[in-house]
Amino acid sequence: MFFAKETEKEELQKNEIRWKMLIVDDEIRVHKTTKSVLKKFIFEEKKLEILSAYSGEGAISVIKEHTDIAVILLDVVMETDDAGLTTAKKIREELKNDLVRIVLRTGQPGTAPEKDVILNYDINDYKEKTELTSLKLFTTVVASLRSYRDLATIEQNRIGLEKIIIASRNIFKLDSMLLFVEGVLTQLVSLLNLNESPTNFSHSDAFFSVFDNNKIVLLANSGKFKDKEYNIISPKALRLMDEAFITKKTVEKDGSYVGIFKSKNNKYIFLYLEYYGKLNARNKDFLELFLGNVSVAFVNLCLNDEIIDTQKEMIERLGELAESRSKETANHVKRVSKISELLAQACQLGEEEVKYLAMASPMHDIGKIATPDSILLKKGKLTPDEFEIMKEHAQIGWEILKVSKREILKVAAIVAHEHHERWDGKGYPRGLKKEEIHIYGRITAIADVYDALSQKRCYKDAWSREEVFKFLKEGKGKQFDPRIIDLFFQNFETIDAEIRKIDNEK
Numbered sequence: 001m002f003f004a005k006e007t008e009k010e011e012l013q014k015n016e017i018r019w020k021m022l023i024v025d026d027e028i029r030v031h032k033t034t035k036s037v038l039k040k041f042i043f044e045e046k047k048l049e050i051l052s053a054y055s056g057e058g059a060i061s062v063i064k065e066h067t068d069i070a071v072i073l074l075d076v077v078m079e080t081d082d083a084g085l086t087t088a089k090k091i092r093e094e095l096k097n098d099l100v101r102i103v104l105r106t107g108q109p110g111t112a113p114e115k116d117v118i119l120n121y122d123i124n125d126y127k128e129k130t131e132l133t134s135l136k137l138f139t140t141v142v143a144s145l146r147s148y149r150d151l152a153t154i155e156q157n158r159i160g161l162e163k164i165i166i167a168s169r170n171i172f173k174l175d176s177m178l179l180f181v182e183g184v185l186t187q188l189v190s191l192l193n194l195n196e197s198p199t200n201f202s203h204s205d206a207f208f209s210v211f212d213n214n215k216i217v218l219l220a221n222s223g224k225f226k227d228k229e230y231n232i233i234s235p236k237a238l239r240l241m242d243e244a245f246i247t248k249k250t251v252e253k254d255g256s257y258v259g260i261f262k263s264k265n266n267k268y269i270f271l272y273l274e275y276y277g278k279l280n281a282r283n284k285d286f287l288e289l290f291l292g293n294v295s296v297a298f299v300n301l302c303l304n305d306e307i308i309d310t311q312k313e314m315i316e317r318l319g320e321l322a323e324s325r326s327k328e329t330a331n332h333v334k335r336v337s338k339i340s341e342l343l344a345q346a347c348q349l350g351e352e353e354v355k356y357l358a359m360a361s362p363m364h365d366i367g368k369i370a371t372p373d374s375i376l377l378k379k380g381k382l383t384p385d386e387f388e389i390m391k392e393h394a395q396i397g398w399e400i401l402k403v404s405k406r407e408i409l410k411v412a413a414i415v416a417h418e419h420h421e422r423w424d425g426k427g428y429p430r431g432l433k434k435e436e437i438h439i440y441g442r443i444t445a446i447a448d449v450y451d452a453l454s455q456k457r458c459y460k461d462a463w464s465r466e467e468v469f470k471f472l473k474e475g476k477g478k479q480f481d482p483r484i485i486d487l488f489f490q491n492f493e494t495i496d497a498e499i500r501k502i503d504n505e506k
Contacts, residue, residue: 021071022053038138074103101147271287335499339446339447340447372389
């Protein structure tokens with residue numbers, strides 16, 4: 001029991017939140033005296049953690065390691081006559097640290113005249129060592145900490161607002177919504193003054209989650225909950241969330257707040273927040289209002305996703321309809337979709353383009369709905385006239401889809417029109433070549449040919465993988481874009497694994 005108490009006490013001291021101050025001076029006596037004077041220093045119920053450096057270079061190393069230092073007491077003359085001035089310049093210009101308060105201390109004021117230093121260097125105070133009595137040192141540190149605290153709060157607000165502004169450009173995108181919620185979390189905790197430490201201004205320990213289908217799904221997180229090593233759903237968090245779920249009421253205890261909101265689609269949204277201090281009635285009202293507003297936004301987002309999923313399913317079904325007439329497997333369009341998606345990612349297309357191509361590529365053969373069964377289902381080789389009729393499906397697909405103003409169907413129109421064009425210009429229907437062919441068409445062409453050759457069709461047996469690979473390699477720079485062919489082979493393990501998942505689906 002004795003050792004357990006000792007360990008517990010050490011852990012408490014280790015996790016205690018303190019202001020950080022750095023003494024930079026080449027005289028050990030100065031360090032000892034300053035630490036002695038400020039040994040019992042407390043400001044806003046927080047003690048002072050004093051770090052030491054004995055040269056300008058040493059100071060830079062300490063600041064790089066401790067980015068949340070609030071105050072620096074910086075000597076001018078150390079390894080060189082202007083070491084302190086050089087260090088102050090590096091802190092502001094190289095380390096881009098505008099928050100830390102720099103108090104220049106000098107025992108040789110003639111070396112660095114106060115007026116010149118104040119005007120030419122971004123420091124916050126100038127003191128001669130002889131004037132820094134215990135009381136004046138205390139006053140200087142308090143004033144500096146107040147200034148740092150206020151600037152840190154402003155910076156915290158700026159970070160939150162910046163995230164909100166970025167997210168608001170397209171609030172209905174899922175990733176942007178999560179960024180928006182995270183930004184508002186940062187802003188909220190700043191406004192409520194709940195942040196665990198003014199020296200940790202860029203984070204707040206909070207997360208949003210939704211309880212759906214007996215699973216807790218994380219929506220957004222900040223502070224320590226962003227750490228992958230940290231167990232987000234800790235026993236404490238689970239216990240309080242469970243209490244909120246059972247009572248259907250807000251829970252506030254043990255330094256934590258759990259807000260709960262039931263959405264119109266019967267999903268429960270949780271805000272879990274860990275804080276230091278107390279929540280007043282106004283704080284609680286603000287949190288509940290905030291939770292309700294974000295929950296409404298989340299419900300709208302779910303509805304938007306449902307619309308997109310419906311569109312995707314309809315496109316897949318239409319694609320399957322075209323394929324089913326020729327007795328192809330329904331999974332063909334799903335495999336082409338997945339291969340197209342992976343190749344688009346490998347080509348470093350934008351996130352939106354990747355998404356739209358994956359959704360639209362199943363429509364590549366939609367024009368086949370106008371192809372006569374006598375041609376589409378023929379087991380033998382097509383005659384030249386029959387092949388000309390078969391080729392018309394690319395133009396027909398384009399004609400069907402081109403009138404749409406929906407982005408997904410615009411992409412589908414391009415894919416339907418150009419997936420039979422060839423890199424060497426010998427394809428159809430327009431004989432485009434190289435980059436004249438839209439990258440959507442070049443990607444889908446490879447996905448379609450790979451899957452078509454790998455599967456059994458009414459007019460042929462499935463080719464072996466070696467035969468398919470040989471065909472694709474021989475077509476590099478002729479039928480296919482050489483760069484995308486290379487990317488296909490570089491990413492084939494991933495492509496093959498995803499195809500197997502589709503084929504194994506029931």
